[in-house]
Amino acid sequence: MNKFVITLLLVIAPYANSAEISNFKAGIACTDAETFGWICHETVKVFVSGQGTCEYNKQEVPCTWHGFEFEYKDFTKDTVFECTSTSSKAADSGNPEEIVSKNTRTNTYRLDLAEGDGFFFNPQYRVLATPENEPLVVYEHTECFLDGVKQIEFNHEFVFPADINP
Numbered sequence: 001m002n003k004f005v006i007t008l009l010l011v012i013a014p015y016a017n018s019a020e021i022s023n024f025k026a027g028i029a030c031t032d033a034e035t036f037g038w039i040c041h042e043t044v045k046v047f048v049s050g051q052g053t054c055e056y057n058k059q060e061v062p063c064t065w066h067g068f069e070f071e072y073k074d075f076t077k078d079t080v081f082e083c084t085s086t087s088s089k090a091a092d093s094g095n096p097e098e099i100v101s102k103n104t105r106t107n108t109y110r111l112d113l114a115e116g117d118g119f120f121f122n123p124q125y126r127v128l129a130t131p132e133n134e135p136l137v138v139y140e141h142t143e144c145f146l147d148g149v150k151q152i153e154f155n156h157e158f159v160f161p162a163d164i165n166p
Contacts, residue, residue: 018074019146026068026142026154029123037123039069045157050128055096063125066156068142073117083144083152084108089136130163 028046031037033054050062075081090103101107113120129136137159144152 019076019079020073021070021146021151022073024068024070024152024154026156027066029065029067029121031065031123033065033123037065037067037121039067039121044155045159046126047159048126048128048161052125054125054127056125056127057094057099058097062128064128065123065125067122067124068152068154069119069121070152071117071119072113075113075115075117077115079113079115080110080147081113081144082108082110083142085140085142088139091138126158129160131160132163134162136160136162 025039025042027039027043028041029037030040033052046064046066048064050064052063052065054061054063054065056063085107087105087107090105092099093101093104093107111120111122137157140156140158142152142154142156143150
């Protein structure tokens with residue numbers, strides 16, 4: 001019986017996914033949103049200042065860029081890399097073209113990476129919002145899975161300024 005188990009493991013082992021992620025960074029992004037970008041300030045706390053410009057739901061809006069980056073190895077066309085972010089406050093979620101979901105606390109997205117080895121930068125942004133009276137802090141927890149196995153977990157605190165002209 002033991003010989004059968006050992007033989008079976010040797011046959012299955014070469015087909016196991018060996019994709020890897022390394023050198024992960026999350027924080028504030030330096031980017032022009034088109035030709036370059038990287039995580040220039042690793043941080044949990046992101047002050048949403050609106051000094052950047054983003055396209056959201058077909059409109060140009062003030063925003064702050066953040067995101068994450070990493071190096072990867074041995075990705076195949078079948079490698080699945082998926083992330084889920086959970087927020088302390090419900091909000092609309094969207095992209096340059098449209099609002100994808102309204103009043104949600106959870107967003108799941110799949111990232112398609114090129115096969116083989118490489119570097120991946122995932123720019124994201126927060127649209128400037130100004131709550132009345134006091135700053136608003138939104139806490140967000142993100143987990144990313146590689147073929148169903150958690151590889152990355154990180155938090156952000158997005159600090160929105162109070163509206164000084166209520």
